[in-house]
Amino acid sequence: MSLLTVGSVAFDAIETPFGKTDKIIGGAGTYIALASSFYNNKQFIVSVVGEDFPAEMLSELEKRNVDIQGLQIKKGEKTFFWSGRYHNDMNSRDTLVTELNVLEHFDPIIPDAYQGVDYLMLGNLSPQVQRSVIERLETRPKLIAMDTMNFWMDIAMEELEKTMKLVDVLIINDEEARQLSKEYSLVKASKVIRDMGPKYLIIKKGEHGALLFHENKMFFAPALPLEEVFDPTGAGDTFAGGFMGYIASTDDISFENMKRAIINGSALASFCVEEFGTNRLMNITYKDLEERIEEFVNLTNFDMVQVIN
Amino acid sequence: MSLLTVGSVAFDAIETPFGKTDKIIGGAGTYIALASSFYNNKQFIVSVVGEDFPAEMLSELEKRNVDIQGLQIKKGEKTFFWSGRYHNDMNSRDTLVTELNVLEHFDPIIPDAYQGVDYLMLGNLSPQVQRSVIERLETRPKLIAMDTMNFWMDIAMEELEKTMKLVDVLIINDEEARQLSKEYSLVKASKVIRDMGPKYLIIKKGEHGALLFHENKMFFAPALPLEEVFDPTGAGDTFAGGFMGYIASTDDISFENMKRAIINGSALASFCVEEFGTNRLMNITYKDLEERIEEFVNLTNFDMVQVIN
Numbered sequence: 001m002s003l004l005t006v007g008s009v010a011f012d013a014i015e016t017p018f019g020k021t022d023k024i025i026g027g028a029g030t031y032i033a034l035a036s037s038f039y040n041n042k043q044f045i046v047s048v049v050g051e052d053f054p055a056e057m058l059s060e061l062e063k064r065n066v067d068i069q070g071l072q073i074k075k076g077e078k079t080f081f082w083s084g085r086y087h088n089d090m091n092s093r094d095t096l097v098t099e100l101n102v103l104e105h106f107d108p109i110i111p112d113a114y115q116g117v118d119y120l121m122l123g124n125l126s127p128q129v130q131r132s133v134i135e136r137l138e139t140r141p142k143l144i145a146m147d148t149m150n151f152w153m154d155i156a157m158e159e160l161e162k163t164m165k166l167v168d169v170l171i172i173n174d175e176e177a178r179q180l181s182k183e184y185s186l187v188k189a190s191k192v193i194r195d196m197g198p199k200y201l202i203i204k205k206g207e208h209g210a211l212l213f214h215e216n217k218m219f220f221a222p223a224l225p226l227e228e229v230f231d232p233t234g235a236g237d238t239f240a241g242g243f244m245g246y247i248a249s250t251d252d253i254s255f256e257n258m259k260r261a262i263i264n265g266s267a268l269a270s271f272c273v274e275e276f277g278t279n280r281l282m283n284i285t286y287k288d289l290e291e292r293i294e295e296f297v298n299l300t301n302f303d304m305v306q307v308i309n
Numbered sequence: 310m311s312l313l314t315v316g317s318v319a320f321d322a323i324e325t326p327f328g329k330t331d332k333i334i335g336g337a338g339t340y341i342a343l344a345s346s347f348y349n350n351k352q353f354i355v356s357v358v359g360e361d362f363p364a365e366m367l368s369e370l371e372k373r374n375v376d377i378q379g380l381q382i383k384k385g386e387k388t389f390f391w392s393g394r395y396h397n398d399m400n401s402r403d404t405l406v407t408e409l410n411v412l413e414h415f416d417p418i419i420p421d422a423y424q425g426v427d428y429l430m431l432g433n434l435s436p437q438v439q440r441s442v443i444e445r446l447e448t449r450p451k452l453i454a455m456d457t458m459n460f461w462m463d464i465a466m467e468e469l470e471k472t473m474k475l476v477d478v479l480i481i482n483d484e485e486a487r488q489l490s491k492e493y494s495l496v497k498a499s500k501v502i503r504d505m506g507p508k509y510l511i512i513k514k515g516e517h518g519a520l521l522f523h524e525n526k527m528f529f530a531p532a533l534p535l536e537e538v539f540d541p542t543g544a545g546d547t548f549a550g551g552f553m554g555y556i557a558s559t560d561d562i563s564f565e566n567m568k569r570a571i572i573n574g575s576a577l578a579s580f581c582v583e584e585f586g587t588n589r590l591m592n593i594t595y596k597d598l599e600e601r602i603e604e605f606v607n608l609t610n611f612d613m614v615q616v617i618n
Contacts, residue, residue, distance in 0.1 A: 021462065118481045127544060150438065185534075185535065185536055185537060188537075208517040218534060220531045220534070220609055221611075222529045225496045226494065227494055252615065257615060260615060263611060295614060298527075298615060299529050300529055300609055300611075302528070304564075304572065304602060304606060306561065
């Protein structure tokens with residue numbers, strides 16, 4: 001099937017307890033597209049970069065069968081830049097620099113060739129931009145998923161509420177779910193949030209895994225316990241990209257298949273954090289992914305029926 | 310099979326954001342014995358109370374087939390008392406009062422009838438007391454599990470190390486695992502700790518579930534996401550009691566069966582937190598437990614093979 005990713009393609013500079021990077025490639029759209037490219041879909045991307053963005057990375061996306069005609073290159077402008085420093089526990093970070101640059105006036109133009117796309121993944125962007133993408137698609141995709149963040153809850157809650165009404169799957173982290181719902185219990189939060197629009201809610205809990213809620217059903221997938229988390233940047237976007245990439249390639253939006261999609265997303269995210277930026281994702285194969293999924297099966301699988309020898 | 314629980318039988322006074330209690334029945338030994346009494350074992354307990362301890366609770370344990378001849382009642386002395394206040398997130402608490410009373414000079418005397426016991430669960434007590442129980446058993450149980458806490462790591466690390474060498478399963482929480490191993494990553498911590506003696510390590514992560522480590526194998530069980538955590542007191546002990554109760558009743562210490570035991574322990578712990586103290590555990594049936602285990606199966610079960618319709 002076809003999958004449209006909308007999200008930032010950007011530069012990041014990252015400090016972790018293990019070291020720091022210069023400007024490297026990042027952005028939600030980049031991680032989503034890289035993760036979803038492990039699956040067999042027609043891939044589209046709508047995003048924007050400045051003329052400072054390296055051509056090699058655009059070729060890299062094309063090599064992975066991402067159609068980049070929706071990726072605008074703004075002459076004389078600069079790519080979005082974010083810089084952050086992770087604390088020792090890797091669970092929190094400080095933003096050091098945010099330069100919106102090309103993102104400030106981003107108009108998400110949908111190429112004609114993208115019309116009729118089957119699945120849509122909206123990475124974290126202003127809720128107005130996210131909504132305009134949905135409104136510009138002439139036919140509604142089979143499933144629309146979106147990410148957002150506390151920043152938009154703080155400054156654009158009304159816009160966010162309007163956009164949430166139009167999506168099927170909301171993917172946010174536990175803190176964001178608590179802020180959005182004003183409930184501490186994630187079970188309670190999930191009800192409040194699903195009353196705001198999305199029929200499906202995925203709450204990411206970082207190293208503590210992810211929860212999927214739909215109707216009266218609930219599914220939990222752990223994160224893979226790792227020896228070392230080197231750099232958490234992009235893990236949530238990678239998760240979302242793996243989730244939607246798997247859904248689109250299987251063309252199955254049943255709850256059972258969403259579970260598999262979450263395991264796929266979790267497996268890809270577990271690679272993402274092993275090196276700085278996109279390095280690890282760029283260097284794994286589909287076979288590596290299959291092996292990691294097997295590790296998730298072993299980690300969580302149990303059979304309540306005891307076989308007596 | 311037979312299972313010996315060693316642990317405090319005590320009074321607690323608890324404050325949570327939902328309310329506060331007067332002195333109610335608590336103690337690691339109480340929670341372990343109550344939880345393990347859901348399984349079909351011969352149950353022994355070694356503990357100590359003062360003469361202020363209510364006879365009704367002792368009858369309650371006997372009604373649940375706990376042999377209480379190892380539960381010493383000290384004339385003229387008072388029962389161990391702990392009082393604590395939970396913070397709003399329920400993940401941390403302040404100790405308000407600790408009165409050791411009868412625990413100060415506790416000598417864990419093993420009744421003759423307890424010799425030859427099949428399984429041993431050592432609740433949190435001083436490592437010297439825990440070790441003397443092991444030394445006083447004439448035959449080594451098939452599996453010895455122990456709980457401990459950061460307090461003993463702070464003040465009695467050498468004693469703790471000696472005791473850890475004698476046990477098979479160590480059950481501690483994530484903070485304790487980090488303190489004991491001086492490693493932040495729980496995967497790394499698990500290796501350091503298992504080099505100290507226990508072949509099996511269970512790391513409890515509270516609302517984030519539990520991990521079991523053995524050789525190169527790892528299993529993860531989530532906690533059941535709940536609408537409300539009313540009082541977390543005793544949840545860890547209930548988990549341990551359910552774990553060892555299940556192991557003893559099935560008489561199977563394979564890794565596969567330990568997974569089932571962890572799900573049983575997690576299910577019982579999920580009841581424990583729903584009301585103050587032991588109230589909920591005292592009022593559920595085996596059928597309630599079976600239904601809750603089914604909820605765990607539904608929560609975590611996935612099949613990576615997609616059935617194409």
